[in-house]
Amino acid sequence: MNMNMKNKKIILFLGCMWSTFAFSQTYTLRLAHFWPANSSVGNVIQDWANSIESDSNKQLNIEIYPSQTLAKAAQSYTATVSGIADITVTAQGYMAGRFPLTQVVELPGLITNAENSSCVIQKLYDNKLISAEYSDTHPLFLFVHGPGHIHTSDKQVSTPSDLEGMRIRRATTVVADLLSSMNANPVGMPAPETYQSAQRGVIQGVAFPWQAMKDFRLNELLSHHTEIGLYTLSFITTMNKSAYNKLPDDLKKILDQHSGEYWSRVMGKALDDLDADGRKEAIEAGHTIETINNVNSDPVWGPITKKVIASYIENMDSQSEKAENIYNKALEYSTLCESNKVL
Structure with missing residues (x-):
């Protein structure tokens, strides 16, 4: 009887130890993009990554590779499909002919400002009008730049x-x-x-x-x-399917909370503000x-x-x-x- 009780305590202890290990396990995700490291857009991407790290209590670490250092701009989506990168932020138009329905939003007459049009492209995705073009990755959010x-x-x-x-x-x-x-x-x-x-x-x-x-x-x-x-120009922030699927549910939830229309608008609004800075520089x-x-x-x-x-x-x-x-x-x-x- 005493031996059974002792065995139960050992099992319970080991279970607690494993739970603690599982909870504290960290995951590093490699993110590739083509903007310069200290560029304004690069800083916005860094802010998004910092928010994920903070909300996950640093269980999710986003390792950023700017300036095409992990994958060239035209290959970064494919690199994410294959797992060379876990996440990419890239332009669909760099891969001619691969996202023809998405690129409809690039035509004249649709762009008003980046926040509004980022909301538009995200709604097109959410309502499954263009989602089939991304079946080989796990999209987080789409956005566009300003006019x-x-x-x-x-x-x-x-x-x-x-x-x-x-x-x-x-x-x-x-x-x-x-x-x-x-x-x-x-x-x-x-x-x-x-x-x-x-x-x-x-x-x-x-x-x-x-x-x-x-x-x-x-x-x-x-x-x-x-x-x-x-x-x-349309952009996508998307993730390798296996890299997303292997994460525990609580960390998937963190990524889900950094996806969709809200973050599409956040990125669009940031680009609108950066447009104003670029124009001001030219005026000055x-x-x-x-x-x-x-x-x-x-x-x-x-x-x-x-x-x-x-x-x-x-x-x-x-x-x-x-x-x-x-x-x-x-x-x-x-x-x-x-x-x-x-x-």
């Missing part, structure tokens, strides 16, 4: 014809189509390579939001700006800024942008009906997101 404008070195762009023959860095194939329709020469390259390319004259301008002009120091080289809201440097409002309604720019929208949707072939529905839903969600602001 993409045209920034050039020596020539002010006032009309589409001003772009003729100019070598302009484009982010995605959507932006490439827009620039090509204006007889510009779109040049594809990851954002971190733009400063050196502009410095050497490889490109004569970029299509960028204001935030990127400051982050990649391009306000130092490009002094003519056309605020036109020509496009936006005495740059030339020309503003064109409501690009799709503009008598000069509108016919071109509308044609690109129609062409993109038509070229989706079997998915063209879905793409048109997504564009219309995005317009609808934009109004909804504006009326239900939470930040």
Whole structure:
């Protein structure tokens, strides 16, 4: 009897020890992104990671690899699928043709500001309009940057014809189509390579939001700006499925609480604030800024942008009906997101 009681106590003790070990076990997640380490967007990603670490009592540690150090921008989503990275924050457009339905949000006429349009793209995902494109990872939240404008070195762009023959860095194939329709020469390259390319004259301008002009120091080289809201760029923060599934439920919950529309809006709002900083930097440097409002309604720019929208949707072939529905839903969600602001 005494021996049985002793054995029970030993088992109970070992059980408590194992529970304590399991509770205190830490997990390190490798996060890859392409922004410079101390950039404004890099700092926002760091703030998100710090919040996760704090809320998990440091059981979840996010090890950040900026500046394409763990995976190149164009391969970071694939690196997350394979497990080279546990989490990535990347642009869908860097992988041409892989996320065609998602990239509908990049078309002209949808972007108002980053917070609103980040809410829009998250709703498209949550309502399963684009979710099938991410079946190979565990998405945490989607977002977009602010309105993409045209920034050039020596020539002010006032009309589409001003772009003729100019070598302009484009982010995605959507932006490439827009620039090509204006007889510009779109040049594809990851954002971190733009400063050196502009410095050497490889490109004569970029299509960028204001935030990127400051982050990649391009306000130092490009002094003519056309605020036109020509496009936006979609991003995703997503996770390797196995890395998520192996976590205990309490830590999965922490990640779930750092996912979805709220965090999509947080990132969008941060990018809006950073856009303001980038624009202020250009103003203080005495740059030339020309503003064109409501690009799709503009008598000069509108016919071109509308044609690109129609062409993109038509070229989706079997998915063209879905793409048109997504564009219309995005317009609808934009109004909804504006009326239900939470930040």
